[in-house]
Amino acid sequence: xxxxxxxxxxxxxxxxxxxxxYSIIRQFVDGDxxxxxxxxxRHKEKVRNIIYITMNNSALVDDIAQDVFITVYRxxxxxxxxxxxxxxLYRITVNRCKDYLRKMNVRKIFFxxxxxxxxxxxxxxxxxxxxxxxVMDAISKLPVKLRMPLILKDIEGFSYQEISESxxxxxxxxKSRIFRGxxxxxxxxxxxxxxxxx
Amino acid sequence: xxxxxxxxxxxSAYLDDELTQPExxxxxxxxxxxxxxxxxxxxLKKVKQLGNRxxxxxxxxxxxxxxxxxxxxxxxxxxxxxxxxxAAALAVVTIIIMVxxxxxxxxxDKMWEDQKVAIAGFYKENLKPVLIAANLTNEDVFNFAFNNxxxxxxxxxxxxxxxxxxxxxxxxxxxxxxxxxxxxxYNEFISAMNLDAQQKQTVDSIIGSYSKALEAQLLVxxxxxxxxxxxxxxxxxxIFADLLVASEKLNKIKFDRIVxxxxxxxxxxxxxxxxxxxxxxxxxxxxxxxPDSIFAEAYQFDSRQFEKEMREFEKQMKLNEEEVKQFxxxxxxxxxxxxxxxxxxxxxxxxxxxxxxxxxxxxxxEVPEIPIxxxxxxxxxxxxxxxxxHFYAYKIPKIEKSKTGIKIxxxxxxxxxxxxxxxxxxxxxxxxxxxxxxxxxNLDKLKSVKPSDDTMLIKYQFDRxxxxxxxxxxxxxxxxxxxQKELQQMSEELKNHKIRVKSKVTESPKK
Numbered sequence: 001x002x003x004x005x006x007x008x009x010x011x012x013x014x015x016x017x018x019x020x021x022y023s024i025i026r027q028f029v030d031g032d033x034x035x036x037x038x039x040x041x042r043h044k045e046k047v048r049n050i051i052y053i054t055m056n057n058s059a060l061v062d063d064i065a066q067d068v069f070i071t072v073y074r075x076x077x078x079x080x081x082x083x084x085x086x087x088x089l090y091r092i093t094v095n096r097c098k099d100y101l102r103k104m105n106v107r108k109i110f111f112x113x114x115x116x117x118x119x120x121x122x123x124x125x126x127x128x129x130x131x132x133x134x135v136m137d138a139i140s141k142l143p144v145k146l147r148m149p150l151i152l153k154d155i156e157g158f159s160y161q162e163i164s165e166s167x168x169x170x171x172x173x174x175k176s177r178i179f180r181g182x183x184x185x186x187x188x189x190x191x192x193x194x195x196x197x198x
Numbered sequence: 199x200x201x202x203x204x205x206x207x208x209x210s211a212y213l214d215d216e217l218t219q220p221e222x223x224x225x226x227x228x229x230x231x232x233x234x235x236x237x238x239x240x241x242l243k244k245v246k247q248l249g250n251r252x253x254x255x256x257x258x259x260x261x262x263x264x265x266x267x268x269x270x271x272x273x274x275x276x277x278x279x280x281x282x283x284x285a286a287a288l289a290v291v292t293i294i295i296m297v298x299x300x301x302x303x304x305x306x307d308k309m310w311e312d313q314k315v316a317i318a319g320f321y322k323e324n325l326k327p328v329l330i331a332a333n334l335t336n337e338d339v340f341n342f343a344f345n346n347x348x349x350x351x352x353x354x355x356x357x358x359x360x361x362x363x364x365x366x367x368x369x370x371x372x373x374x375x376x377x378x379x380x381x382x383x384y385n386e387f388i389s390a391m392n393l394d395a396q397q398k399q400t401v402d403s404i405i406g407s408y409s410k411a412l413e414a415q416l417l418v419x420x421x422x423x424x425x426x427x428x429x430x431x432x433x434x435x436x437i438f439a440d441l442l443v444a445s446e447k448l449n450k451i452k453f454d455r456i457v458x459x460x461x462x463x464x465x466x467x468x469x470x471x472x473x474x475x476x477x478x479x480x481x482x483x484x485x486x487x488x489p490d491s492i493f494a495e496a497y498q499f500d501s502r503q504f505e506k507e508m509r510e511f512e513k514q515m516k517l518n519e520e521e522v523k524q525f526x527x528x529x530x531x532x533x534x535x536x537x538x539x540x541x542x543x544x545x546x547x548x549x550x551x552x553x554x555x556x557x558x559x560x561x562x563x564e565v566p567e568i569p570i571x572x573x574x575x576x577x578x579x580x581x582x583x584x585x586x587x588h589f590y591a592y593k594i595p596k597i598e599k600s601k602t603g604i605k606i607x608x609x610x611x612x613x614x615x616x617x618x619x620x621x622x623x624x625x626x627x628x629x630x631x632x633x634x635x636x637x638x639x640n641l642d643k644l645k646s647v648k649p650s651d652d653t654m655l656i657k658y659q660f661d662r663x664x665x666x667x668x669x670x671x672x673x674x675x676x677x678x679x680x681x682q683k684e685l686q687q688m689s690e691e692l693k694n695h696k697i698r699v700k701s702k703v704t705e706s707p708k709k
Contacts, residue, residue, distance in 0.1 A: 036269075040262055045254070052255040062258055064266050073269055132253040139252075154249030155215060162217045177208035182245045189248075196248065 013055055021085035029077050040069055053151050054097040056140035068093050090166040094148055138188040142181055149174050150181035163177050213242050232526040276665040318495050321423040321488045327413035336405045337384040344383035348709050360431055366433050391449045404444050408437050411477045425484040436476045439469040492547045
């Protein structure tokens with residue numbers, strides 16, 4: 001006899017399929033704008049996390065994520081159902097992050113600030129043993145073109161195909177950038193190798 | 199070297215399980231033969247695993263709410279182009295107007311004038327004499343001559359009052375019925391002059407002789423317009439002067455009391471001539487009072503045409519046995535009622551408005567100096583007679599005394615005042631005035647109210663000399679002296695009552 005608790009545990013986790021997103025988008029296009037909230041609920045945490053690690057600044061996350069979803073809301077009626085919704089969503093997310101990083105770099109030219117001071121809400125790696133923080137700071141030092149595929153692969157677990165579509169680049173480029181990203185990250189974290197790698 | 203790099207990239211992809219089966223087989227073959235590659239794979243694996251050590255950002259419980267609010271907010275905003283549409287349209291219109299004005303500089307003036315003509319046209323429609331519309335009686339016209347006041351509709355809701363300010367400049371007021379003066383001079387006059395029925399008919403016929411002139415000088419319509427011919431001020435004087443001259447003939451003794459100086463023959467001639475000319479004078483210029491504005495415009499009232507229409511109307515009324523339609527003016531003024539000062543317009547009316555009275559001061563040239571010489575000479579005569587007739591018709595104040603209090607009604611200038619003093623009720627206003635910060639729970643500490651504080655007694659300081667100067671009737675003098683005595687006595691009584699009221703207060707238990 002299986003108890004209710006056991007039955008609950010045995011239940012298959014609900015997996016979002018392509019059809020799930022498609023049907024919601026169709027409802028949205030047909031005029032039921034309220035379903036947009038379902039899409040947000042499903043994908044917001046992934047989007048927020050990509051932004052968080054890419055920008056390495058929690059203060060910016062919700063602003064950029066809001067920007068991403070508003071862009072999606074405005075353009076959802078043009079969605080062509082030729083790719084997964086998530087691919088399109090993450091491409092928008094990545095592009096929005098790139099826009100912000102570009103703006104921040106421009107600002108840095110005109111208002112030079114000490115390296116890392118924009119991340120001042122976080123302790124520096126030397127002072128803190130938090131591995132997550134150390135890794136994030138190291139990732140943030142990667143060039144954007146290496147940073148994005150590495151995050152999508154090693155943190156978010158995307159396939160190369162998904163990364164290729166999200167970043168709108170060739171699979172070979174993805175493969176190459178992920179390897180170079182890992183290499184570069186290892187180089188950045190070299191001083192802390194012993195602590196981190198063991 | 200290139201081959202090595204490709205192998206390393208393959209190694210990285212091998213780690214991610216992203217290789218085709220042949221690629222995977224090739225990498226595994228290489229790995230089996232190279233310790234270096236094995237070491238490299240191990241390093242890449244460690245770096246890859248670092249990704250698992252990165253903490254995810256905590257959930258934001260308010261993200262969805264804020265996002266949906268932002269989306270709602272943006273929905274209400276128009277798109278970029280749409281947002282600028284009104285400004286762009288305004289810019290285009292401005293450019294068009296500038297171009298048009300460049301080539302037609304008088305266009306605005308013309309449009310303004312056209313608009314004014316159209317508005318004025320609306321208000322000039324179907325103007326008819328107040329005399330007919332308000333169904334004025336001889337008494338109304340007589341009261342107008344004596345009190346400057348004329349009803350504007352047959353329901354007596356609104357009145358026109360003509361006047362002169364301190365500098366002698368004309369003004370008029372439109373008053374609601376409860377602001378009117380309410381003096382029935384006609385009856386007072388008949389009574390004061392001791393006129394019999396036949397003599398009264400003479401007075402009526404004099405008034406009637408002005409009906410035609412009056413008919414054309416004050417017009418109204420159902421658009422709530424009042425058209426006043428500036429000659430109305432002069433016509434009123436003429437009616438008054440004419441009645442004075444006639445009164446002398448009707449009762450010389452009584453008349454001498456009213457105008458002790460008498461009217462010289464020369465004055466009489468002036469009055470007669472002036473009156474005759476004013477009766478036949480036709481004005482073609484009116485002040486239009488409307489609910490929107492006040493403006494002066496040329497206007498020709500065709501009395502013959504109106505008479506014709508009236509005859510036709512009366513005929514139809516008889517045929518259809520219709521009831522006469524009630525005509526009520528309903529002009530409402532508020533603070534927005536003002537005349538827009540137009541530099542091109544020579545007329546500038548000063549307008550003061552409250553909820554019940556609209557006063558309009560006329561600009562300098564508005565009331566014509568009567569082109570009849572000598573009108574100015576009868577002005578002092580009219581003034582003297584007006585004062586004397588009002589005095590002559592002065593009513594002895596009515597005093598009603600009872601156990602509970604006193605009620606007094608008296609005339610002062612143009613108003614009737616009524617005072618009621620109730621002995622048993624506490625005059626809280628007076629008490630409060632002498633007791634700042636009045637504490638109702640400590641009435642025993644209140645200061646007493648002195649009788650001299652009562653405004654009623656101050657109002658009754660009659661000037662005996664004033665009456666003696668103008669009036670020699672012994673009987674009247676006697677009445678006035680008695681009245682003064684009575685007032686003095688009343689003042690004493692009141693003082694006692696006040697003290698009693700105070701003593702009652704001191705005994706009041708605390709509540």
